[in-house]
Amino acid sequence: MAVFTPVPFDTARNLLLRLGLGELQNLEGIEGGIENTNYFATTDQGAWVLTLFERLTAEQLPFYLRLMKHLAQRGIPVPEPAADARGQLLHSVCGKPAAVVNRLAGKSVLVPEPQHCAAVGDMLARMHLAGRDFELRQPNLRGLPWWNETAPLVLPHLDEAQAALLREELAYQNHIAASSRYAALPRGPIHADLFRDNVLFDGDRLSGFFDFYFAGVDTWLFDLAVCLNDWAIDWHAGRHDPLRAAAMLDAYQAVRPLEAAERQLLPAMLRAGALRFWISRLWDWYLPREARMLKPHDPAHFERVLRERATHPAFILSESATA
Known part of the structure; x- marks a missing residue:
């Protein structure tokens, strides 16, 4: 989340009406994130999030918006896009495609305990199963083809050891x-980006998954690996945390047991998840876009995670997880 496009108060007011x-009573730009323009919008009827899409096209966006609608209608706690009188979920604000969600x-x-990790694992599996009958298909736009396309753009900014790691892992x-x-x-x-700052807890209850704008059709195992690489990692060293991972x-697996191929490829997908975010953070760090309130993430963290995952590939599922 960030602010690339300033939105006048009256423009937002007219859309919400x-x-x-x-x-509309209050409109506040949201800090954090790097992809879209986001505002908190408070009205006399509730609280909403207004998003202007800076990179995604009007052709790509129905997948994300209809996926959120689909999941919300099946009991997954995700933001539900607001429709206009014609049932359209995609709108236009300041010349950009836009959406409003609750x-x-x-x-x-941000400092999760095993019980938080367990709640995320449970709901992630439920979300995967709830999406099985979703009819639209769109690939993970930040998947392997994107890594292959983007790596040459960031390689000139790396030292010899970093460049070797990137080439070898790719x-x-x-x-x-x-x-x-x-x-x-x-x-x-x-979801493809279910980091700690994209999950909400209301007390001890998991109250929401949000920011679905990296979603796409991909392996469920990759989604799980992305979560493990953020929720079950020692932040400073990038090392695996066995207690949180097991939780x-x-x-x-209590909701959706992993298949044999998934158990075999989990170490590889943990590396894949680390590589994906190392490349994207390198791209945002060295080739940034102009934006108000934009704070690109330091890519060094996921370089550490990738080195740890590649150096220590053995990933032991707990006894209850393999049963």
Whole structure:
């Protein structure tokens, strides 16, 4: 989340009135994130989030908006896009495609305990199953093809050791993606960016998953690996945290047990998740866009995570997770 496009108060007010969401009382730009323009909008009827899409096109956006609607209608706590009188979920603000969703209750837990990881694992599995009958198909736009396209753009900014790591890991992930084991992995709509700041807790209750604008159809295992790489990692060293990882995996598998191919490829997908975010953070760090309130993330963290995942590939599922 960030502010690339300033939105006049009256422009936001007119949109919210047209959507039947009440009279705008306060409009506040949201810090954090790097992709879209986001505002908190408070009306006399409730609290909303207004998003202007800076990179995604009007052709791509129906997938995300309809996926959120689909999941919300199946009991997954996600923001539900507001429709106009014609049932349209995608709107236009300041010449940009835009959406308005309800603001979920709660706050992010940035120092999670095992019980938070378990709650995320449980709901992630439920979300995967709830998306099985979602009819739209759109690939993960930050998947392997994007890594292959973007790596040459960031390589000139790296030192020799970093460049070697990037080239070697990219070659490894291309090899994995061409394997029959990878082809056997179950797939469906995934969040693809379910970090701690994209999950809300209202007290001890998980109250929401949000920011679905990196979602796409990919392997469910990759989605789980992305979560493990943020929720079950020692932040400073980038090392695996076995207690939090076990809590997440056990809770996930209580809803959807991993298949044999998934258990075999979990170490590779943990590396894939680290590589994806290292590349994207390198891109945002060295090739930034102009924006108000934009704070790109330091790419060094996911370089550490990737080195740890590649150096210590053995990932032992807990006894209850493999049962």
